[in-house]
Amino acid sequence: MSPRHAHPPRLSPKESLIVELLLRDAELYGLQLVAASCGRLKRGTVYVTLGRMEDKGFIASREEAPPADEGGLPRRVYRVTALGRQVYEAWNMAAAHMALRYAR
Amino acid sequence: MTRPGERLRRLAARVCSERTRQRLIDPAVADLQAEFAAARRNGSVWRRVRILGAGYLSIAKVLIIAAGADLRESATTWQREEASRARRGAWVALGIITAATVLLELPLLGSLEIGTGVGERLRLATYLAPSNLALSVPLGLAIATGWALHGATRTRKVAAAALVTAAALSVLMFVNLAWLTPDANQAFRVTVMAHHDPPAPPPVRGDGELRWEDLRTRLRQARDAADGDVWQLETLYYRKWSMSAAPLAMVALVVALAFRRPWTRVGLTGVVCGVYAAYYALLLSTFPLAQRGVAPPMVLEWAGTALCLAAAVAITSWRRPA
Numbered sequence: 001m002s003p004r005h006a007h008p009p010r011l012s013p014k015e016s017l018i019v020e021l022l023l024r025d026a027e028l029y030g031l032q033l034v035a036a037s038c039g040r041l042k043r044g045t046v047y048v049t050l051g052r053m054e055d056k057g058f059i060a061s062r063e064e065a066p067p068a069d070e071g072g073l074p075r076r077v078y079r080v081t082a083l084g085r086q087v088y089e090a091w092n093m094a095a096a097h098m099a100l101r102y103a104r
Numbered sequence: 105m106t107r108p109g110e111r112l113r114r115l116a117a118r119v120c121s122e123r124t125r126q127r128l129i130d131p132a133v134a135d136l137q138a139e140f141a142a143a144r145r146n147g148s149v150w151r152r153v154r155i156l157g158a159g160y161l162s163i164a165k166v167l168i169i170a171a172g173a174d175l176r177e178s179a180t181t182w183q184r185e186e187a188s189r190a191r192r193g194a195w196v197a198l199g200i201i202t203a204a205t206v207l208l209e210l211p212l213l214g215s216l217e218i219g220t221g222v223g224e225r226l227r228l229a230t231y232l233a234p235s236n237l238a239l240s241v242p243l244g245l246a247i248a249t250g251w252a253l254h255g256a257t258r259t260r261k262v263a264a265a266a267l268v269t270a271a272a273l274s275v276l277m278f279v280n281l282a283w284l285t286p287d288a289n290q291a292f293r294v295t296v297m298a299h300h301d302p303p304a305p306p307p308v309r310g311d312g313e314l315r316w317e318d319l320r321t322r323l324r325q326a327r328d329a330a331d332g333d334v335w336q337l338e339t340l341y342y343r344k345w346s347m348s349a350a351p352l353a354m355v356a357l358v359v360a361l362a363f364r365r366p367w368t369r370v371g372l373t374g375v376v377c378g379v380y381a382a383y384y385a386l387l388l389s390t391f392p393l394a395q396r397g398v399a400p401p402m403v404l405e406w407a408g409t410a411l412c413l414a415a416a417v418a419i420t421s422w423r424r425p426a
Binding site: 029030031042043044045047048050051054061067071072073074075076 | 107113124127128129130131132133134135137138139141158159161162165166169170173
């Protein structure tokens with residue numbers, strides 16, 4: 001096992017929310033994620049979180065073609081990878097298992 | 105017409121790595137531009153203003169986080185030349201700060217007409233040092249940064265180290281100005297009064313010798329009572345803030361200048377001294393200007409520091425002529 005994967009992959013609450021939103025809508029811009037999160041994601045930090053998740057391999061991104069009429073930078077759109085989906089499902093399963101086990 | 109976010113993007117190109125800019129800054133700017141274009145089509149001015157405000161704030165936040173992460177990543181891999189430059193800069197800073205602090209003390213110590221020995225004079229000099237550090241630290245750091253970043257081989261890592269050091273010293277400077285300097289000044293006054301013939305009782309703390317919490321309380325009371333001299337307390341209060349930020353502002357300006365074009369060591373030192381002289385002159389003029397009510401004390405006290413910071417940002421993000 002490589003040092004990078006010495007620990008099982010983890011999802012922070014924000015990362016989990018991003019994966020959840022991307023699983024629901026397939027592909028979203030950073031700003032759309034902020035809007036869809038109902039205030040749980042902030043536009044000042046969402047791009048940093050997305051960059052970190054891309055490094056971990058949970059999501060992938062591609063640049064769209066630049067807007068033809070108004071110019072400007074091409075927007076970056078994000079989607080979940082197979083690894084991101086697996087980790088999300090595993091975390092949800094573990095959470096459900098723990099909830100059942102420790103529920104009174 | 106420049107699209108929104110372009111200036112911050114150019115700033116990012118100077119302070120972040122290419123990869124960071126492409127992955128973190130460009131998506132944020134692209135989203136802002138798309139959102140702004142949609143608002144322009146709808147024609148709502150207030151919505152456009154709100155989008156620009158929120159967009160710029162968020163990109164600035166991303167920029168700060170990204171620049172910090174870049175710095176952390178590269179901090180472990182110092183080249184020999186970079187380490188040597190940083191060390192030289194530290195020694196130059198220490199030398200200038202010490203020399204400036206001592207020189208600033210001499211006129212006051214020389215003017216004291218009290219019968220004290222050498223040991224007592226040294227103790228008095230120690231009491232004066234904290235207040236003089238507020239002036240000598242920004243100068244020493246700025247000149248040292250100029251020395252470390254002169255010529256064509258300036259590196260971003262040395263600049264970042266200087267900025268981090270300046271930021272840390274700004275925090276320490278606030279502690280110094282808020283608590284250490286008032287206590288040291290009061291100790292100086294008590295010692296001097298004790299050497300008077302006949303000995304005088306210890307003086308009560310004046311406004312300049314109030315610790316941070318006491319100054320805030322006194323300021324609140326003066327505001328509540330609509331005291332006519334509230335401007336004096338406000339001047340003292342905001343000066344502590346602005347002088348604390350001075351090391352960071354001066355170093356940021358020097359870094360911006362150094363990366364703008366190649367300088368000789370003497371040239372950059374000359375510019376730094378000129379900027380510092382202007383900053384000091386502005387600082388000296390704030391008290392009479394506040395007394396005449398030319399502008400609120402907060403504006404006057406922050407003017408020098410804010411101008412340095414604004415100039416640093418403007419120089420860094422300015423488009424280089426083709």
